Amino acid sequence: MRAIRCNQYGPPERLTVETLSDLEPKAGEVVIDVKAASVNFPDVLIIENKYQMKPPLPFTPGSEAAGVVRAVGDGVRDFRVGQRVVAFTGSGAFAEQAVAPASACVPLPDDADFAVAAAFTLAYGTSHHAVVDRAQLKAGETMLVLGAAGGVGLAAVEIGKALGARVIAAASTDEKLATCVEHGADATINYSREDLRERIKALTDGKGPDVIYDPVGGIYSEPAFRSIGWRGRYLVVGFANGEIPKLPLNLTLLKGASIVGVFWGDYARREPQNNVAGFEQMLGWMKAGKLRPHISARYALEDTPRALRDMAERRVIGKIVITP
Ligand SMILES: NC(=O)c1ccc[n+]([C@@H]2O[C@H](COP(=O)([O-])OP(=O)(O)OC[C@H]3O[C@@H](n4cnc5c(N)ncnc54)[C@H](OP(=O)(O)O)[C@@H]3O)[C@@H](O)[C@H]2O)c1
CATH class of the missing domain: 3.90.180.10 (Medium-chain alcohol dehydrogenases, catalytic domain)
Structure with missing residues (x-):
């Protein structure tokens, strides 16, 4: 073979x-x-x-x-x-x-x-664990997804919508953002030509998102975290942009915000029953047409x-x- x-x-x-x-x-x-x-x-x-x-x-x-x-x-x-x-x-x-x-x-x-x-498995397993389990995203809350047209990003967009949240997709090209809208994103930010902080502020009436999903890291993380809302949850998922960013801890204090780590592989090993329950919820969403892997x-x-x-x-x- x-x-x-x-x-x-x-x-x-x-x-x-x-x-x-x-x-x-x-x-x-x-x-x-x-x-x-x-x-x-x-x-x-x-x-x-x-x-x-x-x-x-x-x-x-x-x-x-x-x-x-x-x-x-x-x-x-x-x-x-x-x-x-x-x-x-x-x-x-x-x-x-x-x-x-x-x-x-x-x-x-x-x-x-x-x-x-x-x-x-990996993309949706990661994003379900992140958004549902770690961030506890609720209907009516707003989630910003960075790298939203990538594998885990697009899964997070769909899961956010399945939960009844408002989802803002951020990505580097208009073509990528068009795919995010097809998969349910309510608003978009093209961070290669728009100011990330200004757009987040404008799209959230100055309040900032309740949850930020970050599989990208690098130059985007600090401006995104500075824009998070009160009691916000910042999901650390990955560093596709290359650099592992360093964040000033006073930013968590000012917003009463949490930095929340996500490691799906270890979660699946350590908490197999919770992982399976997550997939059962997603199979239901899939049957209802809410999840459509692209x-x-x-x-x-x-x-x-x-x-x-x-x-x-x-x-x-x-x-x-x-x-x-
Ligand atoms: N924590 C976990 O359990 C877990 C599980 C699976 C994956 N991950 C991590 O999540 C991240 C995304 O994984 P994925 O499979 O979804 O990858 P992917 O499909 O390639 O998505 C990554 C996104 O990152 C953005 N990006 C920004 N700068 C980049 C650069 N220099 N090179 C490549 N991409 C860049 C791209 O979007 P734009 O062009 O729109 O910026 C791209 O769509 C990776 O860091 C991966 O290791 C973590």
Whole structure:
């Protein structure tokens, strides 16, 4: 089977396509014929050895995949060969075959779209944990989402709307913002040509947002945090802009505001029942048409470096998938 391999840390162009032996499941594992694997920003960081999770070299990147069960290991009772599943693999998803513990697999209905299934878990899991659990966003409150057209950002926009909040989407291009409006955003800020603080002030009657969702960091965080409302909750989700910002703590005091960390991977490990309950709520929203994962591009396996380059250079809208 063919797989993308990271033999040395570095930019996407150093990845290679290699032919490896077919995967064999160990006890408790499931091997999947991958139909779609979604690309997440951490994939860009992991291959450059800039992420907290550091798989030993050589490895196959890619953390989530949907496909058809090819083989099951001893003791696996809940899955059978030929069944459609989505799996959080951690790594190894950018390949024709991937392996995951049965506990990390979820069965899919026969008519499930593999790309949508592969694009759901990490982006929506992160944003549900952030917005619902950590920020406790309420109907009628206002949430500002930075990087709102990205994978986790667009999920946050939809989740905010599903909760009955007002959502302000901030992104770097008008095309990205148009997608945010299609997915429910009530107002927009183009932070590459508009003054972030002035626009937040104008759009919130000077009060500031109740919740700010920040997967971007860098130059946007301090002006956004200075604009937060009374008792505001500032969600620290990621640093796609590169820099981990430093915030003056007096700003929290002046607004009675909280800085709230978000780490979905550890939340899912430490609080699996709460995580599953979150997904159950989201499946209900999905059936009601409130969540609509946006797949903007599909890449062949050998084009994985180009997919990762597009993500690193800010060209992606919503989610992109690899289709081996
Ligand atoms: N805390 C957690 O549990 C968790 C889970 C998943 C992901 N994350 C983090 O969340 C962040 C977003 O992940 P994602 O998969 O949603 O990525 P993504 O789809 O690429 O979205 C990131 C957004 O950041 C913005 N951005 C600003 N400066 C950028 C730059 N220099 N390079 C790239 N993007 C830039 C882009 O929007 P504009 O062009 O509109 O600015 C882009 O849409 C990442 O930092 C990731 O590590 C955290």
